[in-house]
Every structure is written in C-alpha cells, then in structure tokens.
Amino acid sequence: MPSRNSSSRPILLGIVGDSAAGKTTLTKGIAQVLGEENVTVICTDDYHRYDRKQRAEMGISALHPDCNYLDIIQQHLGLLRTGQPILKPIYNHSTGMFDPPEYIEPRRFVIVEGLLGYSTRVARDSFDVKAYLAPPEELRGQWKIKRDMRKRGYTEEQVWEQLRQREPDSEQFIRPQRQWSDIVVTFYPAEDNKGDTDLLLNVRLVLRPTIPHPDFTAILAPERSHLSSAIRLELDRDMGKPVDVLELDGHATGEQVRELEKILCQDAPYLGQFCSLEGNTEIGKLVGTTGETLQSYPLALTQLLITYHMLKAAKVYE
C-alpha cells in the first residue's frame, strides 16, 4: 500500500451492533486486507463505566448509555481522527474487571467496534465509514451462546437470561443506531439451510446513498444472467429511506463470486490482489461451531466492500 502522506489524518471505520452480532469477526478480515501494521482496532466495551459485579448489583446492562463513558468515547474519537494518541481504558472480559489503561497512537486506519458508537451525534460524525451489523435475533442468540460459553465462562442458561433481560435496552438503544449507518450487514440462513451451517449463510447488504458505493448495476446486464441464481441487486427502503440492496448467497460458486468481486475491485486496484478467495487465505474467515476455521464468500465480500470504502476515504487508488 502506498505510504501515508504526512498531512493525511487517520481514516475511521465504525462497526456497531448488539453483543455477538459479528463485529470482531468482520473487523479481522478488514484489518488483514489493510495490513495489520496499518490498522488500530478499538473496542468500545473498554469504555464501560462499571465492572461486571457493579452492573449486577445496580441492575443495569452494559447496553445502557449510562453504563458507558460516551463522553470519553467522543473525546477519544476526536483525538484519533486528528492523529493524536489516547490513554484507553481496558475492560477485561475474562475477569469482568478493568485492567490498567493503554497508550494508543492511531495508525493509518482506525476500526472502532462496539455497542453504542453511533448513539451521539459527535461520535457518529467522527467516522468516515459506518457499518451496522443486524443478524436475525435467533442467529445472534446462537452466536452469543457459543461465544460466551467458549470465551467468557457463561453457562447457556445465563446467556439466555442475559439476552432476555437486555432486550428492552437492545430495542431502545442499540437497534435504532441502524439508521445512522452507511451499510447494514445481515447474515442470515437460507430457507433450506436448517442445520448449523454458518459457512452457507447468505448476506444482505443495505447500501445507503450516504457514501458513494461501487456501481454494481453491471450485475443486471443480460450477459450476466448466470449470476442471478446467487446474487441479487434491488431497490428497497430501510427505516423508511430509499436504499440499494445487494445479496450474495452462501451457495454461490467461486466463479460467480469472482465476477462480483471484479466489479467491486475494478476502480480500487489495490483491492485486486485480495479479489479471490483462492489467492487470499485470510479474508472471509470465521470460527465454526467446533472451533474450526471456515471461509465464507458472503463474509469475504462484505469485508472487501467495507475495505473499498476505507481505501476511497484514504484516497488509495493504486
């Protein structure tokens, strides 16, 4: 990637969504394409105001704005955007407590993922690109159980109970943030996908006209009608506003995906080298049910599209 012009500021990507909506999974592939050495990743869970025990005593959920230092998130986003360092708190999910803060200097790209990134105007105005993750609630529940049992020491009953208790805050504070995003990402199982087959999930990408998206209309050309069995582009409305919707099915063939990626990559040549799953073993990776690593075309496409926007914002054209 061309080196950073000394006068250019870091480019900020927001990835917002409810707990276990897939933010970290999406972030990983984007950071790998941009080059880990060019990317700073920040999780806003670190800005919780109370530790796990205090939250339980107070009967407040981590999703509530009062449970987070939103003012300090805003302040830190402003500093990162202008290339300045921050002293970031650390919330440790293994212990449920806070570790000593860490000194962070922003690299060329900063990915900020978390629960409440778009809940204040100052915070959302800090981002160059805003993505929101909105899997169906049933799928998110399955993902959260799997992840919280494996990595955070919860039992299945505890996760279900937490989901139930948090639902009012999800509805009031998390889901409305969808309206502020440039791209809404929904992974969902196809109707005939009854098993636990994460690899075959489809993706629905809602593209708002708030940023200029690649021109996908070439998909609709008669000579590309063979794409329509797995790829769709339609006009729709999202939260009352007109949007484009691009869908890619998990059962798409490598050939169909390559054609779609070619359209995406043609005016961002730097991306070209990542435009084939065969040539790039890192993109589209996710952890399957038994901890095994899988590679998904819909996830890879989503990561490429978001990376495209980061490169455009950074004016990287080669």
Ligand SMILES: Nc1ncnc2c1ncn2[C@@H]1O[C@H](COP(=O)(O)OP(=O)(O)OP(=O)(O)O)[C@@H](O)[C@H]1O
């Ligand atoms: N696109 C996807 N396809 C299949 N499984 C996925 C996908 N995204 C996430 N998952 C599953 O969901 C789990 C939770 O995802 P992830 O850790 O990325 O969520 P998160 O939004 O970062 O969560 P939190 O904010 O609570 O830390 C992952 O461990 C993975 O098993």
Ligand SMILES: O=C(CO)[C@H](O)[C@H](O)COP(=O)(O)O
């Ligand atoms: O919604 C969440 C985002 O990851 C977590 O539940 C929240 O950050 C609190 O963490 P923990 O459950 O580990 O105390």
